[in-house]
Amino acid sequence: MKLPRLPSNEALVRVACVLALVALPLMVWSVFVPTVWPVMIALSLGQGIGTLSFVLFLFVVARDLRVKDTLRND
Numbered sequence: 001m002k003l004p005r006l007p008s009n010e011a012l013v014r015v016a017c018v019l020a021l022v023a024l025p026l027m028v029w030s031v032f033v034p035t036v037w038p039v040m041i042a043l044s045l046g047q048g049i050g051t052l053s054f055v056l057f058l059f060v061v062a063r064d065l066r067v068k069d070t071l072r073n074d
Contacts, residue, residue, distance in 0.1 A: 009060045016060070019053035 007015075026046035030038040 009064060012056050012060045016053045016056040019049050019056070023047075023050035023053060 006012075023046045026049070027042045030042035030046075
């Protein structure tokens with residue numbers, strides 16, 4: 001059984017950027033409207049989306065460094 005092919009680094013970075021642009025307004029909203037629901041949404045949904053964005057970016061960096069190391073050893 002073959003594993004599914006992962007998207008390219010460029011596609012993953014684009015997804016990470018979009019996720020970050022979605023998470024940022026959620027967090028900023030809680031600063032401007034400091035009531036219960038905006039703060040709860042920012043601390044749960046906003047943080048989760050932002051963390052996923054950061055993890056995708058770190059995955060791309062690690063994959064890129066692995067390719068660079070492989071090319072250097074050849």
